[in-house]
Amino acid sequence: xxxxxxxxxxxxxxxxxxxEWEVKKLGDIIDKLETGVSVxxxxxxxxxxxxxxxxxxxxxxxxxxxxxxxxxxxxxLDRAKINPKKDSILISRMNTPELVGAxxxxxxxxxxxxxxxxxxxxxxxxxxxxxxxxxxxxxxxxKVKYKLSNIATGTSNSMKNISKSAFLNIKxxxxxxxxxxxxSQIISTWDKAINKIxxxxxxxxxxxxxxxxxxxxxxxxxKEFEDQEWKxxxxxxxxxxxxxxxxxxxxxxxxxTVKLHLxxxxxxxxxxxxxxxxxxxxLREPNELLIGRQNFHNGGIGIVPNExxxxxxxxxxxxxxxxxxxxxxxxxxxSYDNFYKKIGHMIGGTGQKEIxxxxxxxxxxxxxxxxxxxxxxxxILTTADKEIVLLEEKLEILKQQKKVLMQNLLTGxxxxxx
Numbered sequence: 001x002x003x004x005x006x007x008x009x010x011x012x013x014x015x016x017x018x019x020e021w022e023v024k025k026l027g028d029i030i031d032k033l034e035t036g037v038s039v040x041x042x043x044x045x046x047x048x049x050x051x052x053x054x055x056x057x058x059x060x061x062x063x064x065x066x067x068x069x070x071x072x073x074x075x076x077l078d079r080a081k082i083n084p085k086k087d088s089i090l091i092s093r094m095n096t097p098e099l100v101g102a103x104x105x106x107x108x109x110x111x112x113x114x115x116x117x118x119x120x121x122x123x124x125x126x127x128x129x130x131x132x133x134x135x136x137x138x139x140x141x142x143k144v145k146y147k148l149s150n151i152a153t154g155t156s157n158s159m160k161n162i163s164k165s166a167f168l169n170i171k172x173x174x175x176x177x178x179x180x181x182x183x184s185q186i187i188s189t190w191d192k193a194i195n196k197i198x199x200x201x202x203x204x205x206x207x208x209x210x211x212x213x214x215x216x217x218x219x220x221x222x223k224e225f226e227d228q229e230w231k232x233x234x235x236x237x238x239x240x241x242x243x244x245x246x247x248x249x250x251x252x253x254x255x256x257t258v259k260l261h262l263x264x265x266x267x268x269x270x271x272x273x274x275x276x277x278x279x280x281x282x283l284r285e286p287n288e289l290l291i292g293r294q295n296f297h298n299g300g301i302g303i304v305p306n307e308x309x310x311x312x313x314x315x316x317x318x319x320x321x322x323x324x325x326x327x328x329x330x331x332x333x334x335s336y337d338n339f340y341k342k343i344g345h346m347i348g349g350t351g352q353k354e355i356x357x358x359x360x361x362x363x364x365x366x367x368x369x370x371x372x373x374x375x376x377x378x379x380i381l382t383t384a385d386k387e388i389v390l391l392e393e394k395l396e397i398l399k400q401q402k403k404v405l406m407q408n409l410l411t412g413x414x415x416x417x418x
Contacts, residue, residue: 008412015143017173018412027168029130032123033091036082036115041070051077052113054084056099059092059119062140062191064104069113080114082121089136091120093162100160101148101167105136120164129177134184138172141410142403173411182416183409190402197395201388208384212336215377218366225373236361239330242288242319246280247312256284256304256311258292262335264302265290267311279314289320289331294354297344301335303328318357325367329374332381333365 008016011023039053045067046052052069059065072080084090084106092102095118106121115121124130138144147170152160175183214220218230247253255270272281284290284304292300294316304311321327334340347353368374408414 013171014173015411021412022174023171024174025168026170026172029125029128030122030168031125033120033164034082034123035120036117037079038117039076039079040073042073044071046071051080053080053116054113054119056092056095056118059090059102059104060099061102062104064106066110066113082115084110084113085121087132089122089132089139092118093120094118094159096158097160100152101145101162103136103139105133131177131180131184134180137184137187137406138410141406144170144172175412178418179416182418186409186416187402187405190398190405194395194398194402197391197398201391201395204388204391211380211384212332215380216333216336222373222376225368225370228368228370228373230366230368232364232366234361235363235365238323238325239320240323241357242321244282246282250274250281250312253310253312256308256313258290258300258302258317260295260298260300262299265304265308267308279316281312281314284311284313284319289327291318291320293318296340296355297353299340303331326371326374326378328378328382332378333367
């Protein structure tokens, strides 16, 4: 039995909340959930005088991305009805299991964008004293997100759906309008700090991309190497595939994975299920350059971190080592998006695109022959990466602080002064 807490009451399905707080269903607060319609459109961002229909991907937990839209065909404009409105909430009623029920707060009117049929927009009841942004934070709280995942239905593992009746039946703790206002202001302060860091990260990534474009193509040279030669070589001239004996008992080891979009190497808690027809598995060691051959064209490349010891991967992931030159330089060269994205076109096909080691060996690189120049370029890009990592660590701290803040304030565990 839960211990009694003075000044609080324990509500089933809600938990401990202040005695003066109420419990309301979302249907007691929301008068209507507006739904858009699907219209024929073009897969491109609209121009200034055109109109867009939002994609489902425009709404993820806590983040509205209006650029995620398609351009509505002129003949279809009359069918598009609902614009995102200031001081409302958009909710993803149909999405992947991870994102179904995701919601975002709309801070301004978007008269040139329209809702599709997979997004809802809230219309609040006129007689309810509520801060809409506070409601948005409630919908993004862990408890409500858990409830949303439980009411989502659908036989497909890739797509789930939430009904209006199930959504509006969800119960939430409900404080006074004045307290909601204060809670919203406090959490918004963290949101502003998070948005600022996210913008800085994007700026740093753009700067890094510019550095790669300049230094990895030879458009910009470091002064001390201006007289040094660059040459076209095949990958096989400078790198070689590390060969080992396959493991006899791979099921005793944990797998690593090469993440897409240059997200690096990740250790997992998974072990392989070895069968007679399964791929062979190999031990991968720190500082090996790995390429996921099925996803190289999607940025499936990374260097094994120093702390990742004893992990394995199948032969779908190739390991490269140096014949001549600097490994970190080659990592940056191969992870330059103008380079690796060409691989998909080289392989062709619409299904799974796995580049063979034979094809990799034949890839042409135009590189500085000087080891010192390679190292100098790698150092510049490593410094850029470190700046991004530091900001990402700061961002994660802010997100964790916000999470704790939401848990404390939205449940009344910590009270605010009004």
